[in-house]
Amino acid sequence: MKVFIDLMWYFKMEWRRYLTGILLLAIVSFCLQVPPKIVGFTVDHINKGTLSKQLLVTYISVLAALALLMYVLRFFWRVMIYGSSTKLALLLRNRLYDHFTNMSPKFYQKRRIGDLMAHSTNDLQAIEMTAGEGILTLVDSLLLGGMTLITMFATISWKLTLISLLPMPMMAWLTSKYGSMLHQQFHKAQEAFSMMNDKVQESISGVRVIKAFGQEEEDVDEFKELSKDVVRKNVKVAKIDALFDPTIFIIVGLSFFLSVAFGSYFVVQGELSIGQVVSFTTYLGLLIWPMLAFGWLFNIVERGRASYDRVSALLKVDESIKEDETGLKIVPSGSIRFQLEHFSYDQTAQSTLENICFELEKGKTLGIVGKTGSGKTTLCKLLLREFEVKNGQIYLDEKDINRFALHSLREAIGYVPQDHFLFSATILENIAFGKYNASFKEIKAAAKAAAIHADIVQFKDGYETMVGERGVTLSGGQKQRISIARALLLDREILILDDSLSAVDARTEERIVENLKEKRKGKTTIITAHRLSSIDHADLIIVLDNGKIIQMGTHETLINEDGWYKDTYNRQALESLISQGG
């Protein structure tokens, strides 16, 4: 029940709605005490022959009024209590989202998106359940159970109440026992299911091997065994699960039997009337739900607590890039100076970058080449301040980049990442992602510069074409070019293209490079690439290997110098010859 204390801040915040809801619930519980009484009275009057028309009309009217009242109240407590619980989910969901947008890439490196999603969906659901169904179950079972017991005790017979309730603890005990048995078996059934799931996954991923060795039938046989196991374990679950209803049935039946038997005895003794016994059995019916509710409540609260702990822990994680309050609110210009001693993603590992020192004037183009994993992307990310540099400095506009407010720094940079991620929206919205109020003319110009305009107008819906699962499937090259257009539209001081031309063919690459030269006149551009043809026009070329600069210069100087650049240049020339068929 600790989770209710943890959630107290919310209950306090929404105390009016919760209190109203609980009050309404209390009135409903009270109203529920009346019909059995009226049934009892009617029975007694009929039995004695004293029932008058007037009395009957009164009884009926009271019942009718109660019925309508309860209908209205039941509707409203739902709105109050469930309404509050959904609002809690809304609140927490927005909080999580805000939190996610503040987290640095480091945060995302450590966690899987699937897990973060699970926290935001399943865990929130469990918390919502606790704040709604949980509160309801707790309050309702206490109120209804309590009031019913009091009514039976006080207005009918305390002796009969005690006698007929004798079997009830047995029910509570048995159902909780079944509950833990079920829990165990259920766990086993889940395990069997996930074994089967793994098997399916493996078979489908390895379908070529299975086909190559002609082992389809044998594989099906193995699957049969596993699916049989799933059935076997689920039947065990079913066998326990099926115990609940009959047990409740027997125990309630016993209570009924006791109340009728002893009730009749008291009738004969003259302590009770027949009508009272009849209404007593009806009250007994009202007690079943509160008896069962506690097991149910325990379940909800257990899940809710675990989920709330996970979500709060997640919200407490502080892995944002620290921003200096006094950070410069001006957007830096595009002169870059790196004086990096070394950098690594985590302290223990070996450096990802080491001794990176170079200078690039505003308006120049920098080319970075090297093997996969040589540190090209890391270098770009440091400039974006996705990670903190501890040893060394990076200067923009002759000022340490840490001195700029993060927002201002990023205002200076247009970025085309290596993994060309597009959102499920129209092509237009994707290009305008960073400048949502851009005119269509601007957008078209950016698309043309990225050599994607011609592709876009070929789609049926042109710029309004949806991207992603529900829309067209774009080729890797098309995605790359859209993401180049997205960055070009911003016309920032610095443009970073991180291996963004890898999926376009040589001719398109040439066109884009030409457009870049034109469009980026006077502004700084950084291009990382595998293909040297993407960067051979650069004012400065850096060759990275294992995080270190091994060569530096222009295309002309590097091509005449023995080393990686020259070798690669020759190899790539030969490669392009081969891919054209010699």
Added chain:
Amino acid sequence: MDELQKMKQWQVFKRLLRLMKPHKKTLILAFSILIVATVADLLGPIIIKKFIDDYLTPRHFYTRAITALALMYIVLTMISAAMHYLQVVLFQKTALEIIQTLRIDVFSKVHSLGLKFFDRTPVGGLISRITNDTEAIKDLYVSVLSTFVQNMVFLIGVFAAMFYLNVNLGLFCLVIIPMIAAVMWLYRRYSSRSFFNMREKLSELNAKLNESLQGMAIIQAFNQQKRLKKEFANINQAHNAAWMKNIKYNGLLLRPAVDLIYMFALIMVLSFFGIQSFSNPVEIGVLYAFVNYIERFFEPINTMTQRLSMFQQAIIAAGRVFQLLDETELAPGTKGEGKPEITEGKIEFKNVTFSYDGKQDVLKNISFTANPGETVALVGHTGSGKSSITNLLMRFYDFTQGEIFIDSVPIQNYTNEELRRKMGLVLQDPFIFACDIKKNIRLHNHLITDDEVKEAAAFVQADSFIEELPGGYDHELGERGSTFSSGQRQLLSFARTIVCNPKILILDEATANIDTQTEEAIQTALGKMRAGRTTIAIAHRLSTIQDADQILVLHKGEIVERGTHQELLLKKGLYHKMYLLQHGNEQTADVG
């Protein structure tokens, strides 16, 4: 459109019902037990009625008769409980068995499909067809169908009992049925619609969240946090509004409405007996029994209404599963009479043209012959068609133009079993299963003895590293064999091929970086494997195929050069350039 959808759903539902056919006997048994249980259950109030009217009200206390009634009540309760238990277990077990059969059918179906199907179907979707979707269908049988049957029987029983006790009042009570039907209709119309609306908003919300998490780096780099937060908050709000609407509909139409009808029924019963008491004497026991029946009448209705939404989900899942079961993209089958066997291993391609999608030819007019025991190497740029040739040879795909002969018999005439037994394929990506070494080598073939497994491992020189593992040949491998180096995985897959002793070897050489020591082992193993077998090898490193009897150079689906290593080098064509590329410029002199 909507009508069509409904028609389709109805078809799916009928097909789901047909799946129950093989279990007819069990189901009839379960149904009979259910009836016994229900009758025993419903007799309880009648016994109490008898006690009240015959003994309690007139104060006639015949101990024997009363004891008999009491005993009867207890015995009936026990019987009812036991029968209920049995019936539930039987229904559940049957449902689970139906699902098992369905699962096996889907799984077998998937294995009977051609690789063409796998090329265009994402793995994730297929897996959830077999597991999650069938699980949703299970809910239909377990939670929906069986509950509906049980509750309907109970409700009919209640009415039967009411008619038995008092025909007139029973008739009156029939009014409840149209009322409940009306509530259910309203629920289906409004509440379930708003429920789906809410689900839709929820999946929109989750999609947005998921996408934002994936694209967070972009959002931050473009300074768009504020805009995205607002967008998310809007969707969140819309979802909440839809949820609230659903809560309100449920509040109006579910439990509160059913409880209202209950109160109405109670009023009806009391009025009936009240009015009757003005003219005739009333049996209190009958009144008691009616009140009791009515009280219990409504819980099943609540359950049934709530489970309606599950029904819809199960039908949608079933629709997807059936679609997969009806898939027609089967693996290529055998044509022609007789069961030819591969004895020599001679391979001939004659003017083979092939396309995966029917539009673009990936192989154009390919002809070549590999005589028994010869090695033919295929080289070429990525996408030149090398793998397509091996795919056709393994008969993973059907081709339409030209012919392929093995031992001068068209490849289509061989059964798949014969082809797979005599041809050993070594794949570029050696897929490792999560089981022990032995099983990874022999796979499911139990005719292969442990000794043969060890022999094969020794033959490809994998024995030394296997024996060093904890447990040796019984060592359990992790998922995809991730603890092994790619070279070790390669050797394992060699052993897997060689243990079957194929006549023809098809090698798709690995491109991955392999350390020199393992590389040597691999080369020796390959050499040994090729001896005496017709081999078609896809080579990425030209050094490994210099001794091939014939090298085919492919470009854009055509054979542009053919000959031995020396012949091709002298031609100074594409092969020569590729050779230069791999061996660097320093060796140019030797070649020239």
